[in-house]
Amino acid sequence: MTTDISPARADRLDAEDELAAFRERFVPIGDPGVVAYLDGNSLGRPLRATAERLRELVEHEWGGRLIRAWEERWLALPEELGDELGRVALGAAPGQTIVADSTSVCLYKTLRAAAALRPGRDEIVTDTANFPTDRFLVESVAAELGLTVRWAESEDVAAVAGPRTAVVTLSHVDYRTAAITDLAAVTRVVHEHGGLVVWDLCHSVGSLPVELDAAGADFAVGCTYKFLNAGPGAPAFLYANARHHAAFGQPVTGWMGAADTFGMAAEYVPAPGIRRALSGTPPVLGMVGVQEGVALLAEAGIGRVRAKAVALGRWVLALADAWLVPLGFTIASPRDDDRRGGHVTLRHPDAERLSHVLIEHGVLIDFRRPDGIRIGLSPLTTGFAEVRRAMDRIRELAG
Amino acid sequence: MTTDISPARADRLDAEDELAAFRERFVPIGDPGVVAYLDGNSLGRPLRATAERLRELVEHEWGGRLIRAWEERWLALPEELGDELGRVALGAAPGQTIVADSTSVCLYKTLRAAAALRPGRDEIVTDTANFPTDRFLVESVAAELGLTVRWAESEDVAAVAGPRTAVVTLSHVDYRTAAITDLAAVTRVVHEHGGLVVWDLCHSVGSLPVELDAAGADFAVGCTYKFLNAGPGAPAFLYANARHHAAFGQPVTGWMGAADTFGMAAEYVPAPGIRRALSGTPPVLGMVGVQEGVALLAEAGIGRVRAKAVALGRWVLALADAWLVPLGFTIASPRDDDRRGGHVTLRHPDAERLSHVLIEHGVLIDFRRPDGIRIGLSPLTTGFAEVRRAMDRIRELAG
CATH class of the missing domain: 3.40.640.10 (Type I PLP-dependent aspartate aminotransferase-like (Major domain))
Structure with missing residues (x-):
């Protein structure tokens, strides 16, 4: 079974994504060097509301109510x-x-x-x-x-x-x-x-x-x-x-x-x-x-988050099968959707060096010893075209 | 020995205070109902720089460097x-x-x-x-x-x-x-x-x-x-x-x-x-x-902070001796400057009720069972006139 992994498919998946609008609720990644952020399973991105609420807390609750805020x-x-x-x-x-x-x-x-x-x-x-x-x-x-x-x-x-x-x-x-x-x-x-x-x-x-x-x-x-x-x-x-x-x-x-x-x-x-x-x-x-x-x-609802995590996982697997398995990568994560959580791990004998190269090139994944590259999928921020860009870059840099 | 506890003395002490300018570095207390904040020994006031640095951290370090900020x-x-x-x-x-x-x-x-x-x-x-x-x-x-x-x-x-x-x-x-x-x-x-x-x-x-x-x-x-x-x-x-x-x-x-x-x-x-x-x-x-x-x-330097803490403590003791001891308060803290830390505790049989009344009237002290009212002295924010205002209010409300 082959899956359509074309750019058009990525765009369609993003267009149909019910959670796509949630990305606007996050602080934009100011660094133009970042191609894709696929490490939200280590550190999720900040919400705009968090920055705003911190300011309010410092100035009003802490600075204004002072010690009274503890009881209140x-x-x-x-x-x-x-x-x-x-x-x-x-x-x-x-x-x-x-x-x-x-x-x-x-x-x-x-x-x-x-x-x-x-x-x-x-x-x-x-x-x-x-x-x-x-x-x-x-x-x-x-x-x-x-x-x-x-x-x-x-x-x-x-x-x-x-x-x-x-x-x-x-x-x-x-x-x-x-x-x-x-x-x-x-x-x-x-x-x-x-x-x-x-x-x-x-x-x-x-x-x-x-x-x-x-x-x-x-x-x-x-x-x-x-x-x-x-x-x-x-x-x-x-x-x-x-x-x-x-x-x-x-x-x-x-x-x-x-x-x-x-x-x-x-x-x-x-x-x-x-x-x-x-x-x-x-x-x-x-x-x-x-x-x-x-x-x-x-x-967002945990049900919709899970559904998108599964879809993103399938997308990574389809891209990996087409592009990365031929280059010597193996899939460490379960292929069964019901048994796979919110990331996909690719194994490669040269994963440690490759991870450094990927991060230098703005593909922010993480490396886990001895040979794992984790592709973290955060349904509230991760997009299908973003994942495709990252996988394409991995193909290029590992090829 | 009597001490000059006049308003003019308070103003003079504030004018001579080397650390007075540090108060401007803190978020102003927006609540006009606060007469004096004397609970910095429970919760110190926020610095303006903290609010600013938190915003920077969220937007740039966390939002911009993302996972890389851990190593960096x-x-x-x-x-x-x-x-x-x-x-x-x-x-x-x-x-x-x-x-x-x-x-x-x-x-x-x-x-x-x-x-x-x-x-x-x-x-x-x-x-x-x-x-x-x-x-x-x-x-x-x-x-x-x-x-x-x-x-x-x-x-x-x-x-x-x-x-x-x-x-x-x-x-x-x-x-x-x-x-x-x-x-x-x-x-x-x-x-x-x-x-x-x-x-x-x-x-x-x-x-x-x-x-x-x-x-x-x-x-x-x-x-x-x-x-x-x-x-x-x-x-x-x-x-x-x-x-x-x-x-x-x-x-x-x-x-x-x-x-x-x-x-x-x-x-x-x-x-x-x-x-x-x-x-x-x-x-x-x-x-x-x-x-x-x-x-x-x-x-500021811990030496100057300590010197002001001692001066503030003496000031509280002088005001308490003149105004509060006659009303049935006793001094629980050492009178010896070398043996007294950064607050002065007053004892009063009715301390618990009185503490509530004081806080309602904007004199933010804290109560410690069974009968203690702690006057916290934070040299970077506390002023001599502020302390005098608070002690005057205690005199009035306990009288």
Whole structure:
């Protein structure tokens, strides 16, 4: 089966794209050297509204309301933003999600909390191909709690869980290949063995629908600076299913997680709900980008975003098959639309050098060791002609 | 001894104030209802430059350089900003300070790291009057490591340290009374017993000179949103003396603390220096305020800032003695200039209700249970006539 990969087809796809108008909501890329931005899965582009809201926040909320803004608005932000993110992107009912800290810190807290909920079990299971932070934290938490790490390959992770498994932690979408793990199925199997699952949603949130409540998920974390366009190092999120709240404990017991933050109590009494997952003072400036990114996603709808991500993925595959496979590239991502997330990874023996050349020539992809070139597809900003231009340039530079 | 507290004196003090011109560098308080802002020790006011730099960052660095900005600039920020903060405000040579996370998370990491450096010792010492987050974290870390918490009163904390003491943690300036603890003396005594000290500098950084290296300090943490004016929930900082780096370990082993962040290695190998204290992706937007706040402090000089803080403190005491002590207020802060930090706390049996009334009338102080009204003095923004107006209003409303 051949696909029409003509410039006219690209233009038609762009013309028919229901989300095309959303691109105008983003700050234009001022650099004329940029041919295509295909790294929104590492760092999403800024919304115009974020720049404007930051100015307002500094001048009016912070500069005008001063300390009063904490009571009036900011103290509630971790939960308010979490609820909105839960509704728009996570399939999570209110009261189970907070926006706070970094993904690393949120993952540390949830791994500790989950392990404490399964005393007597002595194994943490994860995937050898999981993102470094996730693997490192699994080892760190296992070492401090005296647990054994059981390593699985992506394909068999549900199968290695057993009666000794306290916690399984996995990435919903693989950062290298974009392969989607069946969140509901894995959760079910681990629950059958009596274990808990901590999901890393970094590469799925804002790119494909996540249905945490429907899957009966336990815990999840993720970042907001990829498909949610919240900005470099924007705060992360942490989801804990309401059924775990009463017993949820975490070790970074700062004042914001206490039942009465300003009570200056003698003893730490955790806040009753998801707020107990908080620690330090909420990072208000960083939350502005989260707020704007989530609001734009709400407007676009995760269903339309996913549909366009699938179409963009097919487009990359068609172009790669026609132009790049003959040059020695292979496709590392699943061809099955239902199993592929928001990027496509091409493998090439010379990927590292080639990536540098591509970036110098304005094709902003990213390289992942040992031999992957990731083509990130951000449905709110990425266009079909833009992708074609980039693939054409890869063909030229790799040829 | 009576002090001249006339309006003319206030004007003269403002006229002679070398730092008065710095007020123009801040966003004006747009709210005409604000009589005086005396809560910069909770939330410093925004600099005009911060609003401007945020716009630049969003539009040019993030929007223009996109993912390339990480390599070009952002990845180095935690250490670059840390070095500058260390030079300007902490008496710390380069390579020992990072800007990252929240104070709670930084304190958790340093308490864990310090305890691990003193195996075989089974006590953590802190002060019953320490800030809630600090006390809560001491208890949390003690519980997870099987240590005993030994509680001291502020006055005797050095005396209770002994051969079983692994770690002492204290606030340099007391959040309620502004009493300064002798950082060098306490560090020396604890070292004599073989223990380590973790200093909380939240209420001293940017307000008075701190000399960590000269004191042979071990670890320190603090926030940047008070006297450094970095913004609500701006990132915190963590100092670890270079002599501890080789053995420094912390449990939140995210990719940014690894020796080769993008190596995607099988095992966590900590970065060689202070970078091993990092975990997640640096919060770039929040760092803008830190950068501008530190730059302004560098321009003003911590010596001049401290001198004005002392003068403002004396001014508050003179006004309080004349007007408020007769109304039933007492002074909770040290009268000795050398022992008083950047705020003055007044006690009153009806402080809670009175604080609400004051805030409604535009005198922005803050209340600290059970009976404290804190008068925060931010030398870069606070004026002598402003303080007099506020104290006059307190007299009127409490009378």
